[in-house]
Amino acid sequence: xxxxxxxxxxxxxxxxxxxxxxxxxxxxxxxxxxxxxxxxxxxxxxxxxxxxxxxxxxxxxxxxxxxxxxxxxxxxxxxxxxxxxxxxxxxxxxxxxxxxxxxxxxxxxxxxxxxxxxxxxxxxxxxxxxxxxxx
Amino acid sequence: xxxxxxxxxxxxxxxxxxxxxxxxxxxxxxxxxxxxxxxxxxxxxxxxxxxxxxxxxxxxxxxxxxxxxxxxxxxxxxxxxxxxxxxxxxxxxxxxxxxxxxxxxxxxxxxxxxxxxxxxxxxxxxxxxxxxxxxxxxxxxxxxxxxxxxxxxxxxxxxxxxxxxxxxxxxxxxxxxxxxxxxxxxxxxxxxxxxxxxxxxxxxxxxxxxxxxxxxxxxxxxxxxxxxxxxxxxxxxxxxxxxxxxxxxxxxxxxxxxxxxxxxxxxxxxxxxxxxxxxxxxxxxxx
Numbered sequence: 001x002x003x004x005x006x007x008x009x010x011x012x013x014x015x016x017x018x019x020x021x022x023x024x025x026x027x028x029x030x031x032x033x034x035x036x037x038x039x040x041x042x043x044x045x046x047x048x049x050x051x052x053x054x055x056x057x058x059x060x061x062x063x064x065x066x067x068x069x070x071x072x073x074x075x076x077x078x079x080x081x082x083x084x085x086x087x088x089x090x091x092x093x094x095x096x097x098x099x100x101x102x103x104x105x106x107x108x109x110x111x112x113x114x115x116x117x118x119x120x121x122x123x124x125x126x127x128x129x130x131x132x133x134x135x
Numbered sequence: 136x137x138x139x140x141x142x143x144x145x146x147x148x149x150x151x152x153x154x155x156x157x158x159x160x161x162x163x164x165x166x167x168x169x170x171x172x173x174x175x176x177x178x179x180x181x182x183x184x185x186x187x188x189x190x191x192x193x194x195x196x197x198x199x200x201x202x203x204x205x206x207x208x209x210x211x212x213x214x215x216x217x218x219x220x221x222x223x224x225x226x227x228x229x230x231x232x233x234x235x236x237x238x239x240x241x242x243x244x245x246x247x248x249x250x251x252x253x254x255x256x257x258x259x260x261x262x263x264x265x266x267x268x269x270x271x272x273x274x275x276x277x278x279x280x281x282x283x284x285x286x287x288x289x290x291x292x293x294x295x296x297x298x299x300x301x302x303x304x305x306x307x308x309x310x311x312x313x314x315x316x317x318x319x320x321x322x323x324x325x326x327x328x329x330x331x332x333x334x335x336x337x338x339x340x341x342x343x344x345x346x347x348x349x350x351x352x353x354x355x356x357x358x359x360x361x362x363x364x365x366x367x368x369x370x371x372x373x374x375x376x377x378x379x380x381x382x383x384x385x386x387x388x389x390x391x392x393x394x395x396x397x398x399x400x401x402x403x404x405x406x407x408x409x410x411x412x413x414x415x416x417x418x419x420x421x422x
Contacts (some may be wrong), residue, residue, distance in 0.1 A: 009185050011282045011364055013178045029344045042189060043344035044353045067188055067354055072339055079185045081282065081357065 002036035005075040006052065008061075008083050015083045018068060023052035025068055034068075034076060043071040045080065047123050049131045060086040062131035064124060089132040098125035141407065147284060148393055155389035161227065162382035165375045169314075170374035175280065176311065180370050182278045183361040187329075193347050195331040196340075201348060202325045203293075205354045207302040208308055214388035216249035217270070217301040218242070219294060219324070221308040221366050222258035222376045224275055231309060232257045233373050235319040240306050242321060252288055254367060270295070277371040282364060289360040296325045308366035309373040315380070324359060324368070398399035 001021040008016040024033045026048035034041075045068055050061045066080030103124035104110060110118070193199060207214070220239055222232045236258075244250050250268045253259040259272040268376040271291055276284050295301045310318045343350050 007185075009181050011182045011361055014181050028349075029342050032344070039338050040341040042192070042341055042350055044350050065353075066357070067189060067350065068184075069185070069192075077185055077194075079182065079189070079357075081286075087330070111385060 004036040024051040037074040060134045086131045094128040158385040165379040176368040214302045219306040220262035222255040228378035231377035238319045285364040308370045317363040
């Protein structure tokens with residue numbers, strides 16, 4: 001397959017930069033696969049997993065909300081608030097975060113804002129665990 | 136008399152010397168922190184640039200008017216403002232904090248006091264003391280930027296703006312022009328003004344999922360967050376740089392002072408010896 005350039009940018013740094021063959025992301029309207037020379041395309045990404053094919057092998061990454069932007073020449077930029085490859089995820093930390101968020105959600109006294117934050121954190125923790133266990 | 140004077144001068148030399156040790160140490164600390172701060176400031180730029188590119192591409196495709204871009208129809212003297220002020224946690228950094236505060240104060244002259252989001256202990260103290268409405272303050276954020284806090288600042292600003300509690304949001308920070316020049320700057324945040332990227336260029340059709348407006352509205356909060364983050368990291372680099380320069384000149388001044396005092400000390404010592412010889416000679420002659 002023809003390779004094309006992908007950059008994954010997070011607030012702290014350029015997380016990934018290199019040639020890949022295929023990327024599959026879940027956008028807010030459904031899964032989308034992108035190959036080389038895709039038409040210019042911009043979509044919003046929710047919390048989810050992303051599959052990238054590098055030299056014939058898939059790598060899985062857990063991402064937080066952001067956008068994907070396919071440029072004029074097919075070069076793709078993924079802009080997300082956080083991104084982790086599945087083999088780099090700290091499973092025990094994600095489990096602790098999941099438990100803390102669940103406790104927060106079951107507490108009836110929390111404010112609406114705290115409830116939303118806890119829900120977001122729970123989603124993120126579950127997403128990390130999903131990505132880490134992806135076969 | 137002479138010996139008493141010598142003691143005083145000696146004590147001064149010692150105290151200036153120990154001050155110099157401190158300023159020298161602070162200079163070294165600031166220059167090593169500066170290197171890290173500069174790297175951080177550069178690392179947070181790509182995220183901001185990538186997002187502003189998306190926004191400008193959307194604006195190029197079609198005219199977007201959303202809650203974030205709409206200008207409020209209010210008299211400028213009566214507009215309710217929110218200022219995000221990014222200053223330091225510590226002093227002894229030359230004019231770093233005071234230049235910024237001067238700019239902030241000048242910016243609302245003759246208008247109602249703005250609401251303030253204060254980043255840095257100095258900003259919180261300055262505006263707290265002067266009776267401003269400090270909505271929230273973040274102390275110790277600049278040294279170790281977490282994007283959760285930047286998101287918090289952005290959300291606070293966006294919510295106040297959306298609810299109509301404020302009509303304008305402006306951010307004040309210190310721009311890192313070069314290692315010699317840091318400039319206090321203001322930057323309008325809301326309502327957003329996005330310029331079309333390369334106006335006049337033919338428009339390449341871009342497919343949007345779900346729609347240009349939806350993507351635009353989703354990007355804006357994170358865009359503002361990264362705006363805050365860039366400003367915080369850049370200000371921090373400026374702070375370290377300003378401190379390094381201030382401490383460098385303080386050390387230079389101390390050195391100069393020690394030189395002058397040593398000269399005075401030697402002169403007093405010489406005077407004392409001359410006096411003693413005179414006394415001995417006078418005494419010998421009297422015999």
